[in-house]
Amino acid sequence: MITVMNAKTIVLANQKGGVGKTTTAMNLAAALALKGKKVLLVDSDPQGNASSGVGVTTSDGLPQLYHCFVGNEAADACLRPSGIKNLTVLPSSIDLVGVEIELISMPEREKKLRKILRPLRDRFHYILIDCPPSLGLLTINGLTAADSVLIPMQCEYFALEGLAQLIETTRKVKKTLNPGLYIEGLLLTMYDLRNRLTHQVATEIKTHFGDQVFSTVIPRNVRLSESPSHGQTILEYDRNCPGAKAYERLGNELLRRSKQL
Numbered sequence: 001m002i003t004v005m006n007a008k009t010i011v012l013a014n015q016k017g018g019v020g021k022t023t024t025a026m027n028l029a030a031a032l033a034l035k036g037k038k039v040l041l042v043d044s045d046p047q048g049n050a051s052s053g054v055g056v057t058t059s060d061g062l063p064q065l066y067h068c069f070v071g072n073e074a075a076d077a078c079l080r081p082s083g084i085k086n087l088t089v090l091p092s093s094i095d096l097v098g099v100e101i102e103l104i105s106m107p108e109r110e111k112k113l114r115k116i117l118r119p120l121r122d123r124f125h126y127i128l129i130d131c132p133p134s135l136g137l138l139t140i141n142g143l144t145a146a147d148s149v150l151i152p153m154q155c156e157y158f159a160l161e162g163l164a165q166l167i168e169t170t171r172k173v174k175k176t177l178n179p180g181l182y183i184e185g186l187l188l189t190m191y192d193l194r195n196r197l198t199h200q201v202a203t204e205i206k207t208h209f210g211d212q213v214f215s216t217v218i219p220r221n222v223r224l225s226e227s228p229s230h231g232q233t234i235l236e237y238d239r240n241c242p243g244a245k246a247y248e249r250l251g252n253e254l255l256r257r258s259k260q261l
């Protein structure tokens with residue numbers, strides 16, 4: 001039987017920095033790949049942390065996402081393998097910073113990433129897009145290219161601040177650029193079991209968003225912050241630590257949810 005793949009494309013967005021977008025993009029991608037899914041991790045953040053975090057070096061002069069945006073390079077020519085079978089990377093580096101400005105004068109500037117990724121959709125089961133911490137054109141491009149948005153949220157006092165703006169932006173993109181867009185889920189990250197504030201914030205988020213919140217919660221786990229400096233996802237670095245187990249559970253939850261669609 002020939003199965004035609006049409007990658008489910010998920011963008012990880014939150015204009016706050018340090019909430020776990022990149023950590024989730026890398027490790028969820030790895031969890032899905034280890035489940036046998038063909039996964040493409042798209043690094044759409046000029047910080048390039050998702051690329052280096054899975055061991056891809058971008059200082060070698062090879063084409064990267066930037067060249068697709070501004071040089072019409074085919075995405076196919078930029079793909080790199082990761083240390084995990086089934087996990088492919090479309091990497092970025094600081095060069096991507098220029099894209100936000102260069103896009104402004106381009107026609108259909110919000111749809112560029114969607115066009116870049118289109119030829120790849122039948123080669124992967126999942127495409128995960130990591131975004132910068134802003135609601136600028138790179139994030140808008142991510143939202144326009146995606147089927148759904150996954151919102152990582154740190155369980156801290158100001159977690160809900162800015163969320164309304166993110167949801168409003170998502171609605172606008174849905175209305176004008178990408179009618180099929182929906183919220184995949186809110187993910188509670190850096191959950192600290194011993195911290196009462198964490199519990200309070202988590203309860204508040206669940207009260208507001210109900211079953212739009214993933215039942216999987218990502219604990220605060222120092223191994224998750226160590227693994228990127230080794231160019232490894234958590235599933236390579238320490239598969240048995242609580243952070244790795246949580247991302248495996250998240251992968252399973254996502255697969256279960258996807259089947260219900």
Ligand SMILES: Nc1ncnc2c1ncn2[C@@H]1O[C@H](COP(=O)(O)OP(=O)(O)O)[C@@H](O)[C@H]1O
Pocket residue numbers: 016017018019020021022023024049133189190191218219220221222223224225226243
């Ligand atoms: N669950 C976690 N436990 C401990 N450290 C984490 C966890 N998630 C992320 N971190 C660390 O917190 C910092 C910010 O996470 P990151 O994924 O880069 O956020 P973002 O991409 O939203 O800016 C990084 O240093 C990362 O290693």
Ligand SMILES: [Mg+2]
Pocket residue numbers: 021022023045049131132133
């Ligand atoms: Mg990041």
